Amino acid sequence: MIGWNDIAHLQTLGRPLLGVDLGELDGRGRTIDTLVASQVSWRGARLQGCRLKNVTFVDCDLRGADFSEAVLEACSFTRCKLDASRWDKASLEQTALTLSSLQGSRWQGGRVVMSAFTQTDLRGADLSGITLHRAVLAQSQTEGANFERAVLDQAVLPDVDFRSLRVAGLVAHNAVLREARFDGMDLSQVIFQRCLLEGASFVEVDLHGVDLRESNCRKASFVRSNLRGADLSRALFLEATWTDVDAQSATCENSLFQSATLERVRLDRAKATGSIWDHATMRQVALPNADLSYAHFDHATGEGIDLRHAGLQHSSMHNTRFITADLSGAARHRLRGTSMARLAAESRSLSLEMH
Template structure:
């Protein structure tokens, strides 16, 4: 475990590439079926409920104040997408591909991104408690001021992933290599993690003391 004494350099995340004009769409009227494609639309102030579809493509879209209720979109592909103030709690995005996607001020409690592939994804001021990222492959992913209490990163692959001012208490990282991952700006009292997983992880001096308690070590003065 490496100690952190300097402020981390912000991670560079590619932003979604959106055209200046997007056509409004009401997805609840359109319907979402297997292998449906939606390109260059903006979806706002609606509720999408009772949807189950596989391999749906969303490309160059924005979602504003959209609530997803009992929605399963497994194997979806999301490219150049912005979610603002949306409720995606318990949405099933397992095995999805996300590229240049932003979640801003969203409710993501229990969202399922198991075995998903995330590239250039930003979570900003989101509520992501109980979120599932197990077996996910994540590269260039930023969590900013986001709660991830009891979230699940079991056996995930993390590369250039940052957690800045995040709450990650009781998050599960077992089987996930944390070498080069900076946890020094996170808040937690306990983590599901092994000493082997922590090799090369960046932590603060206060967290080093906390880990001695987590692993039942005794420091003798």
């Protein structure tokens, strides 16, 4: 059976480790630098606490391998079998896993930095407590994976279907989650700060108290969702759709709802100072007792708008066309209406928008 002296000799010659079975070879705590392993079988490999640098695995069978507390730098795994492998508290940097199977693998407390999972099979994987920093997970299978308490820091996970994933306690900062699907999920314990959620789907989702501060939810869909008490400060909902949403007592300070469509939405007692609703379409939207000071509703249209006892101080309703709106008891100090001079100046651009 091949041993470490044989591998060292191949490294000296600059030759790959090719087509061998490493059997029970013990790699615990070892340092392996600059090696290519191709068509190697090393099932159940013991690699706890090892250090791998510039190591390339191609078409290798590493099922059940234990990389716990290992440190990998500039490594790659291509078309490898890594099912049931263990990566608890492992550290991966500038490492690529491509076209590989990682079903049932464990990554508890691991840290993955500037690395990529591409076309990998992570079904049933346990990634609880993992940190993905400037990492990419793309075109991969993730059904049944556990992301509880995971940290997505500037990570990129486009077009992921989260519906079968466990995500309680997940924290996402500056993460790219474009076209994500969260339908039917409880996200009340999740944080999405400054995330790109463009085109995401939130149908029948529990988002009460969620943190969506400064996130980009352009063209996202919120349907029959609970956003009570959510923090949406400085979030962007450009061209988003809100239908049958309960967002009572939500914080929407300086949020952007420009060109959004809102129908049967409750925003009672919302804190929406400085929010922008320009060109929005609003039907049966309730904003009683909401703080809308310095808000803008320019060119917004709608009907059935409830603004009773709302704070509209210093707000703008230039060319706002609410067919029916109840402003009884609303504070309207320095509320600005339509400026004919401004409307005339805008007439050409508005005509182009309509066409």
